[in-house]
Amino acid sequence: MKVLVTGGAGYIGSHTVLSLLENNYDVIVYDNLVNSSVESLDRVEKLAGKSVEFVEGDICDKAALSHVFKKFKIDAVIHFAALKAVGESAQIPLSYYQNNVHGSVCLLEVMQENDVHNFIFSSSATVYGEENEVPYVETMKLGTPSSPYGASKVMVERILADMTVSNGRFRGVSLRYFNPIGAHESGGIGEDPTGIPNNLLPYVAQVAVGKRDKLSIFGDDYPTKDGSCERDYLHVMDLAQGHVAALNWLNCNDEFRGVEAFNLGTGNGISVFSIVKAFEKATNKIIPFEVSPRRAGDLPAFWANANKANKELNWQASRSLEQMMEDTWRWQSNNPDGYLT
Numbered sequence: 224m225k226v227l228v229t230g231g232a233g234y235i236g237s238h239t240v241l242s243l244l245e246n247n248y249d250v251i252v253y254d255n256l257v258n259s260s261v262e263s264l265d266r267v268e269k270l271a272g273k274s275v276e277f278v279e280g281d282i283c284d285k286a287a288l289s290h291v292f293k294k295f296k297i298d299a300v301i302h303f304a305a306l307k308a309v310g311e312s313a314q315i316p317l318s319y320y321q322n323n324v325h326g327s328v329c330l331l332e333v334m335q336e337n338d339v340h341n342f343i344f345s346s347s348a349t350v351y352g353e354e355n356e357v358p359y360v361e362t363m364k365l366g367t368p369s370s371p372y373g374a375s376k377v378m379v380e381r382i383l384a385d386m387t388v389s390n391g392r393f394r395g396v397s398l399r400y401f402n403p404i405g406a407h408e409s410g411g412i413g414e415d416p417t418g419i420p421n422n423l424l425p426y427v428a429q430v431a432v433g434k435r436d437k438l439s440i441f442g443d444d445y446p447t448k449d450g451s452c453e454r455d456y457l458h459v460m461d462l463a464q465g466h467v468a469a470l471n472w473l474n475c476n477d478e479f480r481g482v483e484a485f486n487l488g489t490g491n492g493i494s495v496f497s498i499v500k501a502f503e504k505a506t507n508k509i510i511p512f513e514v515s516p517r518r519a520g521d522l523p524a525f526w527a528n529a530n531k532a533n534k535e536l537n538w539q540a541s542r543s544l545e546q547m548m549e550d551t552w553r554w555q556s557n558n559p560d561g562y563l564t
């Protein structure tokens with residue numbers, strides 16, 4: 224089975240490509256490298272002992288996409304390609320809507336023109352917005368996220384729902400990721416943010432390796448156990464395997480038509496202070512930190528109800544917090560400058 228993976232050179236994409244190869248899928252990666260390098264795929268090939276077809280291109284370029292669909296007989300698409308920096312999305316919202324929404328529409332059009340109907344979309348817990356209560360469950364209505372990034376994910380989910388009405392053959396899965404962290408256990412591939420990391424774990428790891436002085440903990444006065452925000456952190460390899468489980472689910476459910484959403488998380492909320500402690504314990508490193516004001520747009524706490532994915536996809540996040548920390552550190556210490564190292 225041939226799978227087209229848009230954004231496959233990126234953080235979650237590269238780990239998923241590895242899992243796909245290990246599960247005997249043929250993979251074609253389509254990526255414009257705006258936030259990644261092909262080095263990640265070279266390393267994936269070495270780890271898997273198999274090769275990946277790589278095509279450099281933009282999802283907004285329908286002619287280039289069509290060429291890929293004509294050249295390879297694609298059976299399914301996993302769509303990671305997107306811009307993902309929440310703060311930046313408020314500064315350049317049109318680029319986010321152009322890339323994430325228009326880009327997804329281009330991809331869906333080219334799929335339809337080429338009679339490809341199996342689609343897995345990288346959605347996010349952010350689609351639950353601010354109005355839903357935790358734990359989030361898939362039966363809840365889509366919310367109103369505060370950032371253009373989050374809104375772009377809600378818009379694509381709505382587009383998928385509309386497509387199922389107009390295209391009776393469409394088979395879509397929206398995977399709503401909670402907070403993926405960690406790296407492949409080899410330390411050979413991992414998260415390689417450009418500039419100052421926005422997300423917690425890459426920042427902690429860069430403090431540990433001496434690239435940053437100290438961590439700022441954004442707020443210690445939230446209504447949580449220790450006052451810092453709580454999130455549902457899951458290992459990126461568990462998340463990668465969630466995509467394989469979703470593909471297997473599509474393959475086993477021939478009659479399925481429409482679109483289904485699944486939360487991919489552990490079901491546990493972990494605080495920022497607990498993450499710092501867990502990282503220190505797993506790595507024997509001290510993480511200097513200071514408490515700073517709250518970050519705009521942060522919710523106090525959210526985590527998944529992952530029962531639907533457990534039951535229907537036969538998927539469970541199985542790797543421990545300790546392993547997430549050890550693997551983050553293995554990647555960061557082996558590659559202090561990411562893929563440039």
Ligand code: NAD
Nearest residue numbers: 230233234235254255256257258259281282304305345347
């Ligand atoms: P990433 O930036 O590492 O990967 C995205 C990849 O898409 C990059 O390789 C980038 O070069 C590529 N890309 C971006 N725009 C493109 C375009 N127009 N055409 C072709 N390629 C393009 O990000 P990631 O963390 O791996 O995230 C993957 C997906 O998962 C994204 O859709 C993101 O919104 C979603 N997601 C991520 C998280 C997270 O915490 N990392 C959480 C929820 C959802």
Ligand code: UD1
Nearest residue numbers: 309347349421422423426439440441452454495518520521
């Ligand atoms: C963020 C986005 C979310 C997106 C996800 C993946 C926001 C509001 N949400 O999730 O939409 O899907 O990234 O890209 O940006 N923290 C610190 N210090 C830091 C960094 C983070 O204390 O230097 C705290 C944050 O306040 C938060 C927690 O760590 O409580 C996790 O932050 P982060 O990794 O950015 O993820 P989210 O905010 O959950």
